[in-house]
Amino acid sequence: MMREEIVFGPIHSRRLGSSLGINLLPEKGKLCNFDCIYCECGWNKDGREDKVIPDAEKLRQALQAKLEDCAAKGIPIDSITFSGDGEPTLNPDFPEIIDITIALRDKYFPSAKVSVLSNATRVGKPEVFQALRKVDNPILKLDAPTDQLVQRINQPQGEYHVRDVVEALRKFEGDFVLQTMFLRSPDFDSSSPEVLNGWMEIVRELRPREVMVYTLDREAPAEGLEKFTVEEMESLIRPLREEGFKVQVRG
Numbered sequence: 001m002m003r004e005e006i007v008f009g010p011i012h013s014r015r016l017g018s019s020l021g022i023n024l025l026p027e028k029g030k031l032c033n034f035d036c037i038y039c040e041c042g043w044n045k046d047g048r049e050d051k052v053i054p055d056a057e058k059l060r061q062a063l064q065a066k067l068e069d070c071a072a073k074g075i076p077i078d079s080i081t082f083s084g085d086g087e088p089t090l091n092p093d094f095p096e097i098i099d100i101t102i103a104l105r106d107k108y109f110p111s112a113k114v115s116v117l118s119n120a121t122r123v124g125k126p127e128v129f130q131a132l133r134k135v136d137n138p139i140l141k142l143d144a145p146t147d148q149l150v151q152r153i154n155q156p157q158g159e160y161h162v163r164d165v166v167e168a169l170r171k172f173e174g175d176f177v178l179q180t181m182f183l184r185s186p187d188f189d190s191s192s193p194e195v196l197n198g199w200m201e202i203v204r205e206l207r208p209r210e211v212m213v214y215t216l217d218r219e220a221p222a223e224g225l226e227k228f229t230v231e232e233m234e235s236l237i238r239p240l241r242e243e244g245f246k247v248q249v250r251g
């Protein structure tokens with residue numbers, strides 16, 4: 001699914017209320033430094049025809065116009081979420097864009113929450129880290145506890161080490177949301193004891209204020225992937241709940 005506008009919505013969701021989405025990536029392509037086997041935008045190689053990335057000024061104009069329009073029509077905005085066709089922190093203007101978004105939010109809809117969905121590959125960069133610290137909900141992905149499994153599930157396009165990302169995430173001191181996809185394929189299984197326990201150890205080390213566990217939703221580009229039921233995921237994460245972690249499971 002590709003979003004063809006920088007600012008899209010608002011759409012209504014039970015979880016987020018009236019929600020605007022922001023896509024900082026090419027309008028007609030996907031740009032990501034992961035190539036997850038479950039990515040709803042498809043494979044990187046199939047989404048390369050458009051390389052134009054919106055800059056901070058373009059975002060400012062699009063967001064201001066949308067917020068003004070919503071305010072004038074009395075349409076409420078509860079959340080503004082960066083979740084485009086790829087990894088938002090790859091936009092070179094990302095830090096500036098966060099500042100602009102927060103300023104516009106404060107002006108038009110001060111109670112709206114700003115969220116960023118990121119694959120966490122760039123949290124070690126000080127400017128990206130600082131920007132993510134400013135938003136209400138930095139929602140950061142970590143799907144597997146070992147480099148080998150990340151290679152299999154997320155197919156990083158450059159160097160990637162789980163340990164480096166965990167070290168960078170520690171700097172949030174738990175003030176972030178950890179997002180993890182549970183899935184099964186013929187050669188790996190998020191619920192196998194070594195995968196599950198390794199992941200839980202990372203959760204215990206990072207102590208995120210919230211953990212979001214989800215599974216396949218739309219059609220994935222890879223074949224042979226299986227989703228989990230909500231009941232299965234609930235039972236897998238029970239030990240974390242019992243230890244006091246806030247865990248949200250989405251089917």
Ligand code: SF4
Nearest residue numbers: 032034036039086119
């Ligand atoms: S990180 Fe997100 S956008 Fe990037 S490949 Fe994975 S699912 Fe797709």
